[in-house]
Amino acid sequence: MPGSNPEPHRASRSRQTNRPPPARHQQQQSSRVPLRQLLLVTSIAGGIQFGWALQLSLLTPYVQELGIPHKWASIIWLCGPLSGLFVQPLVGVMSDRCTSRFGRRRPFIVAGSVLIAISVLIIGHSADIGWWLGDRGDVRPRAIGAFVFGFWILDVANNMTQGPCRALLADLTGKDHRRTRVANAYFSLFMAIGNILGFATGSFNGWYKVFPFTITSACNIDCANLKSAFYLDVVFMAITAYISISAAQESPLDLPARSMLADDEMPGQSNSEQEAFIWELLGTFRYFPLTVWIILLVTALNWIGWFPFLLFDTDWMGREIYGGKPNEGQSYNSGVRMGAFGLMFNSVILGVTSLLMEKLCRKWGAGFLWGLSNILMALCFLSMLLLSYVASHIGYLGHNLPPNSIVVTALVIFAVLGMPLAITYSVPYAMVSSRIESLGLGQGGHYSFVPVFTKLCFGDMAK
Numbered sequence: 001m002p003g004s005n006p007e008p009h010r011a012s013r014s015r016q017t018n019r020p021p022p023a024r025h026q027q028q029q030s031s032r033v034p035l036r037q038l039l040l041v042t043s044i045a046g047g048i049q050f051g052w053a054l055q056l057s058l059l060t061p062y063v064q065e066l067g068i069p070h071k072w073a074s075i076i077w078l079c080g081p082l083s084g085l086f087v088q089p090l091v092g093v094m095s096d097r098c099t100s101r102f103g104r105r106r107p108f109i110v111a112g113s114v115l116i117a118i119s120v121l122i123i124g125h126s127a128d129i130g131w132w133l134g135d136r137g138d139v140r141p142r143a144i145g146a147f148v149f150g151f152w153i154l155d156v157a158n159n160m161t162q163g164p165c166r167a168l169l170a171d172l173t174g175k176d177h178r179r180t181r182v183a184n185a186y187f188s189l190f191m192a193i194g195n196i197l198g199f200a201t202g203s204f205n206g207w208y209k210v211f212p213f214t215i216t217s218a219c220n221i222d223c224a225n226l227k228s229a230f231y232l233d234v235v236f237m238a239i240t241a242y243i244s245i246s247a248a249q250e251s252p253l254d255l256p257a258r259s260m261l262a263d264d265e266m267p268g269q270s271n272s273e274q275e276a277f278i279w280e281l282l283g284t285f286r287y288f289p290l291t292v293w294i295i296l297l298v299t300a301l302n303w304i305g306w307f308p309f310l311l312f313d314t315d316w317m318g319r320e321i322y323g324g325k326p327n328e329g330q331s332y333n334s335g336v337r338m339g340a341f342g343l344m345f346n347s348v349i350l351g352v353t354s355l356l357m358e359k360l361c362r363k364w365g366a367g368f369l370w371g372l373s374n375i376l377m378a379l380c381f382l383s384m385l386l387l388s389y390v391a392s393h394i395g396y397l398g399h400n401l402p403p404n405s406i407v408v409t410a411l412v413i414f415a416v417l418g419m420p421l422a423i424t425y426s427v428p429y430a431m432v433s434s435r436i437e438s439l440g441l442g443q444g445g446h447y448s449f450v451p452v453f454t455k456l457c458f459g460d461m462a463k
Contacts, residue, residue, distance in 0.1 A: 032179065033172045040247035041168065042186040044109065046194035047240030048161055051120055051233045053198025057314045057340040058226050063147060064326040067139035076151060077311050087159040095164045103250025105164040112161030113241040117234045119157055122150030124227035131218030168248060170433050180433055184426040185357040191425060192351030196344055201229045203340035222333060292432060299428050302374060305381060306424065314339030320388045321410050323397030338407065342414035349418030357426055370427045373420035380417045
């Protein structure tokens with residue numbers, strides 16, 4: 001609080017929230033973590049985002065091909081915020097307290113990576129699973145059930161992995177705000193690399209030739225391409241997870257911190273820590289200063305705009321620009337692949353912006369840069385509405401492929417959106433992290449609570 005000595009408040013807040021005073025790992029005690037090590041640690045973002053890119057570009061069209069109507073496709077995506085609303089904060093708090101000999105964050109990163117691999121294999125084989133269980137015809141309820149189950153596991157795994165990754169970066173950079181921004185910029189850079197590779201993989205329609213065994217009685221060429229892409233995702237995820245956890249060199253919590261976790265409890269508090277995690281997290285919100293609440297509010301408003309784009313970008317290209325529908329000719333699939341191609345350009349711009357992030361923040365300030373990115377985001381979304389209107393009045397929909405000018409304009413909009421997306425992925429995290437560090441409330445679960453809660457409340461508006 002302004003004008004007061006923070007140390008007594010830090011101790012009292014730590015006791016009120018059943019947390020030890022900020023305890024640091026050995027790597028934070030005397031010397032700064034080298035930038036090269038931060039770069040290696042953030043590499044796992046590439047593996048996570050590779051799968052996200054496939055998920056965002058291919059799964060909304062694929063679930064419609066399994067028989068779910070377009071207007072209900074967004075319901076499937078609600079499992080993400082439902083799981084993230086509880087999983088990210090819970091895992092964040094658990095990782096703050098974890099006393100494993102392998103460190104606080106790495107056990108959760110490894111477990112999440114394994115679950116990601118399992119889930120994408122279930123999703124990729126959902127049509128085959130439905131066939132084995134008796135699915136026949138255009139609507140395949142058993143395949144949809146397998147898909148939804150794998151999709152839920154994938155969202156839980158993504159939330160389980162990303163939170164500790166972000167918290168690990170905060171652990172490694174400590175109170176060095178510049179290095180916190182650099183680490184988050186590295187994270188966004190690898191997200192861009194993962195996006196580029198993932199969207200490029202999704203836009204290629206010849207993977208079934210590389211993995212010919214993926215074509216089965218239940219799985220046509222489009223399904224086989226998706227299945228093959230997820231095979232590549234498993235390999236890429238394994239490589240990046242190994243690099244990241246090997247470079248982290250994380251140390252366990254020291255013995256005094258373990259003792260304080262067990263002894264420093266509020267009067268009358270239950271001995272069951274897990275029951276108190278969510279309530280404890282919510283209780284820490286009352287210590288946030290006004291600036292943190294403003295950042296969280298703007299973040300919530302941002303994600304109201306971002307979620308419909310991220311979920312339906314390729315579907316928008318297939319329907320609004322190419323005039324197709326799932327399972328009705330090749331126009332829709334051509335539009336989906338072109339949308340994935342546009343998202344690859346989006347990721348290139350995202351990566352370049354991430355590399356320049358530190359310089360831009362130093363020149364203009366993080367808050368001002370974030371504000372400009374929000375204006376640019378709004379202009380791009382408005383341009384998409386105008387382009388849809390123009391496309392619907394030209395007269396080619398349902399008869400011919402779109403004119404090159406329409407397609408190029410759509411691709412340019414997708415690419416430009418990479419700039420505000422890069423800033424959204426990094427600057428707000430760094431701003432919140434630097435402002436709650438002095439409160440001693442941990443790094444694991446606070447900021448991630450906002451995007452998932454926003455999607456839960458407003459994500460269905462995209463339906």
